[in-house]
Amino acid sequence: MTSSDRAVLTRDGLDALIATLAADGYRVYGPTVRDGAIVYDDIAGVADLPAGWTDEQDAGSYRLKRRDDDALFGYVVGPHSWKKYLHPPRRRLWRAAKTEEALTFTAEPEPAERFAFIGVRSCEIAAMAIQDKVFAVGDYADPQYRARRDGAFVVAVNCGEAGGTCFCVSMKTGPHVMSGFDLSLTEIERGDLPVYLIEAGSDAGRDLLARLPCRPVEANDITAADAAVAHAAAQMGRTLETDGIRDLLVNNPDHPRWDEVAARCLTCGNCTMVCPTCFCTTTEDSSDLDGGGAERTQRWDSCFTLDFSYIHGGSVRSSSKARYRQWMTHKLATWWDQFDTSGCVGCGRCITWCPVGIDITEEARAIRSDLTRETKP
Amino acid sequence: MIEGMERIIREHRFFAGLDDETLAFVAGCTRNVRFDAGQYLFHAGEPANEFYLIRHGRVALELPVPGKDAITFQTAGEGDVVGVSWLVPPFRWLHDARATDLVRAIGVDAKCLRRKCDDDHNVGYEMMQRFVPVLVDRLQATRLQVLDVYGTSR
Amino acid sequence: MLPVARRVVRTRRELADVWTIEIEPEGDSFAFLPGQFNMLYAFGVGEAAISISGDPAESGRLVHTIRAVGKVSEALARTRPGDVIGVRGPFGVGWPVEAADGADVVVVAGGLGLAPLRPALYRLFGERHRFGRVVLLCGARSPKDILFRSEIEHWRARLDIEAAVTVDHADREWRGNVGVVTTLIGRAAFDPSNTVAFVCGPEVMMRFAAIELESRGVRPEAIHLSMERNMKCAIGHCGHCQFGGDFVCKDGPVATFEQLRRRLALREI
Structure with missing residues (x-):
């Protein structure tokens, strides 16, 4: 990894990231508080993110709670997942028109919009890779799904803490984001407001990172980021023995x-x-x-x-x-x-x-x- | 005559693999029979004195229903055995058996064979080994019939 | 996957609730393997998985036999010549007719199960010299439910095919076999150690036919069954047709008794 692959963003830098993605033509989706939960929706900037909120989760229970800091990603996952964008809950497949002479079928056009996802967790990247195996490969690959997926810009977030029902360590899908992202963020505590260790995972990510206002990485940034992820890994709410x-x-x-x-x-x-x-x-x-x-x-x-x-x-x-x-x-x-x-x-x-x-x-x-x-x- | 019957019953699927001694023993209870189309091999309620190993033709196993046509629940053909009630008391037929075309068969004297089974349990065991699968198959076939697997057609 | 519009050119009532419809392939011929199915779309009503019942050697004719059991199959069954329907396909794994080269072939059909087997029969009869004995055993509920009856009579007249029909419930006029189709297996002449069997019908019937074939000595990996499950997309995306780890639409519908045995014995899988 070269120095151009890693940098540190402030909260303003993160705002710039969202603005740049929007300026580049992406429809930017991210976490936001709505109806007592952290859901995924359109976001215009950092102000839409769930600053200072966390989610308390257990079997059959989900509660939002105030954090004692201003973390933007201090929650785990809510009821939504990114599949609602990549594999929409409802979509038209085709239209048919019938006349005296003929029956014609018209496929739904491939989506023109490109998505940028902010705050994708490691388990969610694993989930996308799993749905890719269903929809994006083989003789019957779904062109609509592929278009959405190929066009998507993924900004991942490493989990700094685990939720009460998390067990990604058992499933070997997290909490550390390893691949399948364009940029990844790790929220680390620095003074009044957290900062973000940002790493590029693709050429598109690298290009974008080069356009963001950021400062070079210091050794203690890495240490703090590693500690955050290790903290999450050690904190899993659940385990599942997968052997056999x-x-x-x-x-x-x-x-x-x-x-x-x-x-x-x-x-x-x-x-x-x-x-x-x-x-x-x-x-x-x-x-x-x-x-x-x-x-x-x-x-x-x-x-x-x-x-x-x-x-x-x-x-x-x-x-x-x-x-x-x-x-x-x-x-x-x-x-x-x-x-x-x-x-x-x-x-x-x-x-x-x-x-x-x-x-x-x-x-x-x-x-x-x-x-x-x-x-x- | 008995030697001729031995050859005939040896060729029948039902007695396949029977040893010579037992075969000769059983042959003493058998005779050649034929039924024309429409003729009954036996009727329900009659004493089960003779059962049949079909060599040719088809036999309808029927249940008489008062006021209606008899219901054919199964047909038997070449290689099949018609009549199993001869094995168990009170040794009376539980259904009719009607030849639907010309039937040639080996008739087996049930009393004679029952006596031989009683006298020599090896013969009895051989017969049981042959009749129990017939009973199990018939039970299974009946279960499938009850399921009416082909469903909705009216 | 977009359906292709095709015109119905001929229809034929087979049984009280069963129709065969013939569709023109519109330009291109339509190649398929025996045992494969198409998704047929009735305009505005919906789509249903229907097996192909025609001759694979006649790729200019696309033939389906349909029982009217739901609103879609009802609409498809009642199409008239000149109507246009949507077709996607062909889909699925068919009968491995080639695997029967040099072997005896036993075809066991129950009820409408004869429809997806008919393309395999056409191929067997068309290349008759490649196979040993060919045995066709058909079961139906009653004499009036015997599918393709005149065609079966025609096949029975052939000297190089053993064909037998049995019905579960006979009427007074019926002079043939009575009993479930499995009872025909024990009476048929074939060499179990060198036999390939194709079985299609209601799942219970297939299970017991396979057990009977196996008890006669046919290897379970040589007994092929065609499964039926709810098929919506036909391409392994919608999940409806799962049968254990298989997507019946693309991993099946045809699979061996060896592969299916355990699941067939389980309830609600």
Whole structure:
């Protein structure tokens, strides 16, 4: 890494970063406080960031709380993830027009807008890489997804502290951002206001960094940044033993624990909506009142709905046991068969946003420990 | 005559692998029979005195329903055995068996074979080994029929 | 993936609720493998996965056989010549007809399962010299539910094919076999150690047919089944058709009993 790859930004420098991205034509999204949560939305500058806020998270619980400093990134992750921009909750796939002679289909144009994401966590970069494997590769790569993804400018943030439901260390996805970013930030304490160690991870990042007002890096900046990330890593709210997890779940479809969790699960699908890797969708077809036009819309779907596995005659997975088992087994086990990776990045959203506080790490542990007991004489 | 029956029953799938001694023993209880299309091999309720190993043709196994056409629940053809109730008391048929075309079969005297099974349990075991799979297959086939797997067509 | 508009040129009612529709390929021929399916779109109503039931050697004809069970299949089944529908495809892994080279081939069809098997049968019959014995075993609910009945009768007349039909429930006029289709497997003549089997029908029927074939000595890796799951996108993106780790739309629909056995025995997978 050369000196041109690293620098230190002040809060004003960060403002300049956001302004420069906007000037370069990016639509800049970042964290902001709304409706009692830190969500991702349009941001115009540092003033929109959640300065001095943090989030207290546990199973089924999320609360914003005032920090005793002015940190901009002193929270972990909220209910939103970047997938809402890369893989939108709702989008039109095509339009059809019917005349006497012909039926014509018109694809939705590829998005012209380029996105810049400010404050992307390491687990979220891992989640993007996982969705890339679903949508961006192979014979049927989705050109819309690729256009959004290829056009995106990623400004990552290293976590300085972990949340109550975080377990990225277990999933080997964080907290230190290693790749998949254009620029990365580490918030470090310096006097009244924090400053930001900024590192370039791509040519585009390097070019942009060269245009920002910043000062050279000092040795104690690095030490402070490393300490911040190490602090987060040591502070994980949860752990999940991943050793042999694929076989453990695939080989135990009738474990009594599935019945126990099903008794609590409301099959609301919240976990799938907040999950940054869940990719399932369904489609809706509609037509104009005059019958001349029709369109197909894709929207996020959840494996927790009965309709999800419907084949004529009924749903394959009609019990909530089968649906929870499908979700968790897919996430932690069969995802490996499909994409050669886990489908879980350890962000903890499914735990926090579950209305009854079902904890995927606890469920995995229960299935594992019961078995351990059974195999002992 | 008995030697001829030995050859015929040896060729039938049902007795495949039976040793010579047992075969000769069983052959003593058998005869060649034929039924014309429409003729009944037996009727429900009758004593199960003779069961049949089909060599040619098709037999409909039917349940008579008062006031309606009999329901054919299964057909048997070449290589199949018709009649299993001869094995268990009260040794009476539980369904009709009707030839739907010309049927040639080996008729097995049930009383004769039951006696031989009682006298020689090795013969009894050989027969059980052959009849139990038939019963299990039929039970399984009936389960699938009950499922009505092809569903909605009316 | 955008559908392509194609015109329906012929329709035919097969059974009370089953229609076969023939679509013109509009210029290009339409190459497909036996066992593959297309996504057919009825204007304004929606899309459904429909297996191709025509002859792969006749790429100028795109033939689908559809049971009207939902609003989309109803709309597709009731199209008329001249109507235009949307087509995406072909998708999926088909019947490995080539793998049966030199072997006996047993085809077991239950109900509408004969439709996706018909392209494989056309290929088997078209290249008859490449295979050993060819056995077709068809099961249907009742005599009036026998799909492609006149065609089966035509095949039965061939001396180089053993074809048998059975029905679960017979009426008075029926003079053929009665019993589930698995009962035909035990009676058919083939060499189990050198047999490739293609099985398609309701999942329960396929499971028991595969068990019966295996008990006769057919290797589980030589028994091929065609799975049915909810297919929306057909390209492995929507997640609906997952069956364990498989996306039935792209990893299937055809897979071996060896691959499927464990999952077939599990409930609600």
